[in-house]
Amino acid sequence: MSEHHEIPIRVRYAETDRMGLLHHANYFVYFEMGRTELLRSRGVSYRDLEDSGYLLVIIDLGCKYRRPARYDDLLTLRTSVDRVTHVKIVHRYELFRDGELIAQGHSTLACIDREGRPQPLPALLRGRAVAGDPRPATGSS
Template sequence: MTDDRDAAKNRLANSLDALDQTNSNRNALVCYDHAFRVSYYQTDGQRRVHHSHFINFFEDARVEMLRAAGILYKDFEDAGRMLVVSQMNLEYHAAADFDDWLRVRVELTEVRKVRMTHRYTVYRDEPEDREQTKIVTGQSVIACVDATGRPRKLPPQLLSALS
C-alpha cells in the first residue's frame, strides 16, 4: 500500500511539474470548456434537465479540466488527499432539454492553501442557438482534506503551478 501511495504522489508531482512548465496546460487549468449531449435519464417528466444534474455537470467539467492539465483525480486520492465540495451555489437562467448540446465553462478563480474556487457557466451549444443561451451559472469551493476529513494543504506543486 505504501508503494502505491508513493507512486501516486510521484505521478501527481510529475503532472503538476509538467503543468508548471507548460503554459498551454496552465491555461487549461484556468478556463476549460466541456461539451456533452443531454441524456434522457437526466430529464424530468417534461423532458427538461432536472435541476439536480447541473451539479454533476459542474463536477464532470472540473474533473475533465484537471485531466486536460495532466492531473488525475485518482492520484489525489491515492496520495491520501481528497478534493471535496465545501460550498456550492447555482442560479438557473433558462431550461435545457433532452438531446440538447450543452457546454460547461469552468474557470478557476481563486486558489488558497487548502481550497480552490471555481465559477461555472452552462450554455446551450447548438448551431442554431447563435446567442449561446446561458442556462445555469454557479460557483463552488473545493477543499483538500485527508482520509479523516481534516483540511490539508493543496500539494505545493499545484499551488506553484496555479500562482
C-alpha cells in the same frame, strides 16, 4: 483567473424530468464533470490526488438557473478556477446552449487528509499549475 476549460455535454433522456427538462440536480453532476476534465487537462486525475492522500471535498455549491435545458440539447460547460487558497479551490461554471448562458454556478473544495483533517493543497494545485501553467508551482503558498 481567466484560464478555463470547456467540454460538450449532450442532455440524456435519463437526466430529464417529466416535463422533459434537465433535472436541477444534474447541473451539479455536470459541474463535477467540468472539474474533473479541467484537472485532467492539466495532466492530473482525481484518482492520482486521492492515491497520494489528498481528498477534495465540496464545502459550498450553488447554481443560478437562467433558461431550461431539454433532452438532446447540446451544451457547452466552461469551468474556471476563480481562486486558490492554502487549502481551498473555488471554481466557476457557465453552461451554454448555442452561445446563450443558461446556467451559472460555483463550488468551493477543501483539501483534507484521510482522517478528515484540513491539509494544504498539493503544490500542483497551487499557483501557476492551477492557473494554466503546466510547470509545478514553486515556493510556499
